[in-house]
Amino acid sequence: MVCEDPISVHHYKCYPSINNYLCMEPEFSLNRDDDLCNDSSNVSGITTVISSYLLCICVGFLSVLIMCGNLLVIISIIYFKQLHTPTNYLILSLAVADLLVGVVVLPFSTILVVTSCWYLKDLLCKIRGSFDAFLSVSSILNLCSISIDRYYAVCQPLNYRTKMNVHVIVVMILLSWTVSPLGVVISKWGLKPEESNRCVLFQQARTAIFGIFFYFYLPAIIMSSIYLKVFIVARRQARSIQNTTCQCKKSKAAVSKSERKATKTLAVVMGVFLICWSPFLLCITFYPLSNYTIPVPLIETFKWLGWSNSMLNPFVYGFFYRWFRLSFRMIISGKIFQGDFTNFKLF
Structure with a gap:
């Protein structure tokens, strides 16, 4: 029957x-993942396997570059005493955030893309999303702290050592890492339960725009304003340095020139960060306003571009700083394991 x-x-x-x-x-x-796992044909299955292998290779290579590059920065600043400066402590904090992106966010994102039938997928998705929001906010706050450090170093050099001592730097770093969890809360704020449980690279809630404004646009405007002020003062100092005659003024000119170079380098770091993350965050901002017409694959591609920013900072340091290049060579060659080079003069 x-x-x-x-x-x-x-x-x-x-x-x-x-x-x-x-x-x-x-x-x-x-959840239709079980059906998707069982209903795929041989041709589509082979194509999926090939694309998964290619994705794993590309992301694996990117993760290795991120981890190796930022480990070089971290080891250099910790090992060489000459690099124990307030500015470098902030760079160290930023490098730790970038390192965690390569260790946690990228591998977990790859697993979520490749596997659709894993029973731990929901837990892994929550961990990836939390670390993603946490580290993104931490990076932007560390960059804000660096811009404040550069402001005092160039615009108020006489007060720099008192204003930006080690204790102040430690407080700034702690604030950067303790305020960051709010980014995780805001990323889920305003979402319905079924939306918050969905594993996606970005949330589609209109309320997410407020979080992006407070954690990206507002810090970006502040940093840009600070660096603009710094460059105006640096140009004024450069003109006055050209008229120096005595040895004392020449010594001060050399210090001022070094600070300006450091400021220019760190401004490049900030610029690279904004270039990498702006396309994704602009798409997220206008995605609800455009009635969700922006292609989702395009937004996801911009998300991966933002994550790749964690790889670029060590290359910027190595390109602009001779002492970082020297410390990198000593670490890679294993020279630091052949003796005590903690007091080695890098510059």
Whole structure:
């Protein structure tokens, strides 16, 4: 026998009993991953496997670059005493945030993209999303702290050592890491339960715009204003340095020139960060306003561009700072393991 209602064939399962057939409702799940795992054809399965391998190779290579580059920065600042400066402590904090992106966010994101049938996927998705928001906010706050450090170093050099001592730097770093969890809360704020449980690279709630404004646009405006002020003062100092004659003024000129170079380098770091993250955050901002017409794959591509920023900072330091290049060579060659070079003069 079959079920009396032919329409119900697709909605009921029939099981034989003693006298007739019993029609029962099957169990449905909101998550269709199991069906997707079982229904793929051989051709699509092969294509999926190949694309998964390519993605793993590319992301694995990116993660290795991020980890190795930022580890070089971290080891250099910790090992060489000459690099124990307030500015470098802030760079160290930024490098730790970038390192965690390569260790946690990128590998977890790759696993979520490649595997669709893993029972720990929901937990992994929550961990990835939390670390993503946490580290992004921490990076932007560390960059804000660096811009404040550069302001006092160039605009108020006489008060720099008193205003930006080690204790102040430690407080700034702690604030950068303790305020960051609010970014995780704001990223979930305003979402419905079914939306907050969905594993996506970005949230589509309109309330997310407020979080982006306070954690990206506002800090970006502040940093840009500070660096603009710094460059105006630096240009004024450069003009006055050209007229120096005595040895004392020449010594001060050399110090001022070094601070200006450091400021220019760190401004490049900030600029690279804004270039990498602006496309994604602008798309997120205008995504609800455009009635969700921006292609989602494009937004996800910009998200990966933002994560790749964590790889670029060590290259910027190595390109602009001769002492970082020297410390990198000493670490890579293993020279630091052949003796005590903590007091080695890098510059």
